[in-house]
Amino acid sequence: MPRVKKIEKKDEKKPRKKMTPIQTVRGMKDVLPPEQTLWDHVINESRKMCQNFGFGKIETPVVEFSDLFERGVGELTDIVEKEMFVFETRGEEKVALRPEGTAGIVRSYIENGMSKWSQPVKLYYEGPMFRYDRPQTGRYRQFHQFGFEVFGDPCPAVDAQIIYLAWKICQKIGLKNITIQINSIGCKECRSSYKNVLTDYYEMKINKLCTDCKRRLLKNPLRLLDCKEEKCMQVASSAPQIIDSLCTGCHDHFKNVLEFLDELELPYVLNSSLVRGLDYYTKTVFEVWASDLENGARQLSLGGGGRYDNLVQSLGGEPTPAVGYSFGIERVVEQLVNAKINIDMRMKKDVFLVQLGDKARKKILRLFDNLIDANISVGESVGRGSIKSQLRIANRYSSKLALIIGQKEALDNTVIIRDMESGMQEVVTLEDAVEEVKRRLS
């Protein structure tokens, strides 16, 4: 390719300029190794708990047709109106980076014929979500969620089970001062009568509302209840409550959910202004709140969920009841950091390798390989010279044993096994080393 060559030559003649380093895109964030330990802790405990509750993992693409969210999450929601990363592909498809997890999973449930599987279908997921939100501390345009969904079971016990699982995960992660905020927003029927009551109320107060709320009032009055504008919050505080408008079916469902929660002794709070920012919910909605003791006990929502009995059908599937929950991993990690919750962040390694001199270093590499093959976790610091600095690193890994090869051992094909707790040392042949380590670890 002569053209390319020419350009290269031309570039070479230019004086070298210092390149401006490229930075992360606004609202995006790197997660570096020290923080990863907390992430791993949160994700591992959540995964384990979901598996204990019989959930299987699902992964759906980050990119979906933007229609999916317009129809699923709702055109009048903040997410779809203002916050979606929408773009056209080279093939002129209108797509979006997913702003939340549920719509994609419902799409997958329908597309893969999961209604033919034995019900209920229980799925959990984790991964990045994208919202073109105003970046502020602790909130990013790419953030991560962990969530779980149950399809095909209308029973209030399942709502309670989802809430219980959300609660158990908080316990396992080590979060303190957690409450469950819960409400019912009814079904299509009783919600439409509530919407009338609510519209009447808000029309009398229309001058006290923000522009967004004025606009939304006719199409979706429910959203006015969770507007974050100070003046709208004041109007919302004395608005009629949906509980009083629930039909018998929805009322009984909610009562049953609360009875199950009582049975499980979960600390819930009835919160009539909780409507969640998404259109697809029916009946039970809930959020998990943490009191942020550092900031004057401010309440912080870590995640939310609820029942969405119409979503599968409205996205083209069979009528299928469903309920789910998701939490923000960044939020939970931040909470762990703020609350100074102690998580053992040391990387544990069963054995640590120490060497002195080039010959020993070569033997150590071979020994490292044999130990890894025997499924023993190994720490090393082959780049370092002094035994003292290597043993210091061994302590950081809280290894039970150190295997030391000095100049003499390298010549004799032996290795010193040192018990890090007692300090007792023993010399064995290199050949026997792996077996001896296994024996001492078991």
Ligand SMILES: [Zn+2]
């Ligand atoms: Zn109802």
Ligand SMILES: [Zn+2]
């Ligand atoms: Zn408002």
